[in-house]
Amino acid sequence: MSTPTTQVVRPAGAGHETLTVLCLCLLILAVAGSVVAWRSVSQEPQPVASNQLDARRDLGASEQGIYADLRVTLDEIHLLREEQKTLPTPQSLADEGFAPFARDASSVSRGGHVWQLIADTSYFGHSQSPAVAGSFLMRVSADEHAAPDIWLNRNADLQVPSDLTDAVLSAAGWKQIVAQFDAGVTREHRH
Numbered sequence: 014m015s016t017p018t019t020q021v022v023r024p025a026g027a028g029h030e031t032l033t034v035l036c037l038c039l040l041i042l043a044v045a046g047s048v049v050a051w052r053s054v055s056q057e058p059q060p061v062a063s064n065q066l067d068a069r070r071d072l073g074a075s076e077q078g079i080y081a082d083l084r085v086t087l088d089e090i091h092l093l094r095e096e097q098k099t100l101p102t103p104q105s106l107a108d109e110g111f112a113p114f115a116r117d118a119s120s121v122s123r124g125g126h127v128w129q130l131i132a133d134t135s136y137f138g139h140s141q142s143p144a145v146a147g148s149f150l151m152r153v154s155a156d157e158h159a160a161p162d163i164w165l166n167r168n169a170d171l172q173v174p175s176d177l178t179d180a181v182l183s184a185a186g187w188k189q190i191v192a193q194f195d196a197g198v199t200r201e202h203r204h
Contacts, residue, residue: 028098036124045128061191064187065190066191067191073162075123082113082164083149083151083161083163086106086111086112086114087151089111093131100130103128105153117170122135122145124141125140125142127141131173131177134152134153134177135150135151135177137173143171147165148165149164150165150182151164163190164188166188168182168186
């Protein structure tokens, strides 16, 4: 009788394959990281003038909401003015349900603004809670394609402005709200 023999069969070297795959993954990550670093563009936000506020950076959440509502409602105001040959009153805009003129839970939580038409060219929204949101002034241009002209004043003891020129508004503490669209907001696609 012969004695049984035991033969040990070792694995085929999976350690070498694992090391090769790991090195390949590291190489891919290094190349991808260098491409991202090479293609990235550092862009500082453009500073705004001293009499202006940036809509994204300088406004509180309630103020941003009112500003957005005013921009959207401005299109409807232009259409109504074209039909009626005059600017609609804040009450008629509220009756139609246009924010921020409509009195609802949202308008109350955003400062409870009381809106009025002044000089037949502008809407003034006096804030009942300046700590939540300041008072707004929207001058409506005759050109319906013009950029919205919206101003903000956070003073608690504010009077209805009588002179609506830029210089007088700035001197009275009003700041024009500007919307800047840069790479921080939108992505650039270069083809």
